[in-house]
Amino acid sequence: MEAYYTAAFEKHADTVYRLALARMKNKYDAEDIVQEVFVRLIRSGKQPSDEEHLKALLIRMTINCSKSGLTSAWRKNTVGLDENLHTNEQSRDVLDAVLRLPSKESTIIYLHYYCGYSVEELSRILGCTSGAAKTRLFRARARLKKDLEGVEL
């Protein structure tokens, strides 16, 4: 593996994993998607020099990979992973609430609050109109707010 991809994996694997998790709701599929995304990146031969570009590319690839439902051909069935998803059992209320959202909403919440993308940027990255992105964010927030009772969003 070229040094570029090794570095890209080290730097962005978790970003991809978290997004995949937000969409797939289980770590099993999310891990598959991480692998699939990086396999695709390497296969494409693309090496964006700009970090933002690389990140956006990976996010878009993650969304596309998790859209197609079934996961990677490269996945091995032998991995034993019994650890809990969370290391810190005490404070996972927000996380759980986000994971309970339907994929489209958890995706937009993750990209907006965690990755810091604006609505306009989200519309680009999700390939929808800014109106649709707004609606989605609006509903996701409303649902979260209700779920978390009174949390300031």
Next chain:
Amino acid sequence: MFKDDFKKQFDDISLDRDTKERIKATLEGVETKAKKQKNPAVPWRIGFAVAAALAIVLSVALGHFSRLPSIAPEISDKETVLIRSQSYGDIYKALEEIRKSQMRDEEEITYEYDYEYVEESDDLATTTPTTSAVAGAVGSTESMSDSAADGSFKGSSAQSYTEKPEANGEEEYSETNVQVEGVDEADIVKTDGKYIYNLRDDTVKIIEANSGSPRLVSTIALPLDSERYYFEMYLSDNTLIVLGSVYKKFGSSIVTDRLATMDMVVLEGDTEFIAYDMSDPASPRLIGSYSQSGEYNSSRMIGGRLYILSNHSVSLNNMKKDDPKTYIPTLTNGKETVAMAPECVMSPSCGFENASYLVVCSFDAKNAELISSVSLLGSSDTVYSSTQNIITATARYDGEKEHRQYTEVSRFSLADGDITYKGTGMVPGYLLDQFSIDEHNGYFRFVTTEDVYKEIQGTTAKGEGSSASSSTQKVTDGESTASYTVGSDDAVTDNESSSVSKYIKYTVTTQNGLYVLDGELNPVGNVSGLAEDERVYSVRFMGDVAYFVTFKQVDPLFSVDLSDPKNPKVIGELKIPGFSEFLYPYGEGQLLGIGVETDDSGRFRKGLKLSMFDISDPANVTEKDKYVLDNAISSEALYSHKACIVHEGKNLIGFTADFKSATAKGNTYVLYTFDGGFKELMRVECDEFSPKRGLFIGDVFYIVSAHSVHAFSLSTYAEIGAVAF
């Protein structure tokens, strides 16, 4: 703060070291394709120009947000009339107008997404009732139909299940769970009763069911030139159709601006399908492919005719007047790319604000040939199709005046592949999903949830405590939704002497309604204002009756009589704990709900729930039986109807379930039957694989995962065969 907690808690999640190492080891073996493109094909100068221009787009769009409750107007004139374009020149001119207006209107980017807007005058302190206002029942999501997860199940009221005639010795088998009988929907797994087709990434595995001893007969390696993603497929008379996106210029330029980066990543996407002749499943033969501009949204297959809907954005700054392909959606048949004819492009008579197109094309599946194409300036979120019409719906805001949400709906008649645009209308509120739309006897019906903003002006006296407040509070029990009603003005005058502060407050409540439109999408009748502070969770139209579930704490199942389209009437309401995310007709006078059981407060989720409603008297619906899967926290069945099998003929209900206690690495597949009460037939813990779909052929049930097909006997429920690949 939510944001901080969220970040912190999400930071806690990471790939564990072993998994990381395993993936890295796999990546070591991956080679860059030979056809590696030498870095940027596009000179960076151009990239830069795009960047600059897009920055402007951003500032305009976000400019709206700095105003009031942060809901931007998208179109102000609801009475939009669409007209056939006369020439490319007309369309170009209109798009130019958009571009110019965006250039003119430069505003600072301040992105505030706050529901609550409090305008203070004087030194209003914090005495204003703090409203957690908005919160409430607004949410919903399934509606922005994930294009890929856009589903299917059978038949409105009819017993839709495809029961294949056993006449010629063929066994009965299950098909994709679709909304309307005769209108197939794409999915990742398809079967023709003999072979199971499994789409995963860039391969299709063809597995012979072989009466419970499945075996792999062939594999289609889908094309991988340029960046491609495959989403779902159809199987029709030995023709396999695989739908995907192709990004021809994916990430191929150097850009410095973040937004331009997004643009490069996304804008170039086309929707493509590839057709294979499967007459001999052992050796699939490529028929051809076709692509249309835009991101894949949804599709349907009706009698061998394939309908594909995509959303295409125009890159306003790359338009060239004498090259229509730069601003008109294009169609590519494998050899050449042509811009759609101007008369196929419908544009609003009064100009439009979004430089995007909804592209609808029909194809003859058998030979992968285009039949007709129509494009509309606009876009679509939710797609419904009967055998005669496609309805597209897009969420809109009217932010300037009333902060109201509405949904723009358009109709296209199909006529065996000949698509004709028939008109656009609107309904208040937003839709949940494709099941919120229905066609019956020439009328189109919509169930929506609406967020209603209330502007509240009031005054608060400083230092006088609560007695001085002019607002009376009405907080709904225990919920974060609160609505405030303004007290009489007298209260204010009483306190004139003390320092009085004025405030304007916006609160949001939700309500639900059902709207009936005619063939031209003009309003005919409605029943609205239902279930305040709740939102729609699931909808099912069954001929003259519509059923829908709203939820806050308990789950009212409404029955609405639609026999007089001008005067829909609520005729029944059943309240039970929990909610149903999907409703499926299940035999005579029965409606199956798949959803979630909650405790009485509506907050704690106990597990997945199956409900069987007796609807033999729509005015008096009862819950016949329910079955709660304790500790089952999630299921794809809550998000996509395609993920379940609901087969009344064979009396089978199956889906994957994710149990909280899962030490299992994969998911669990559960299968039920209903005979007066629910009975669990199988609970298969899938340690080594993640089940995705279940189907039956004859007396064998197959659980299909990304890497395997497992066969179970429907008499003993024991595993009788499996194939891994």
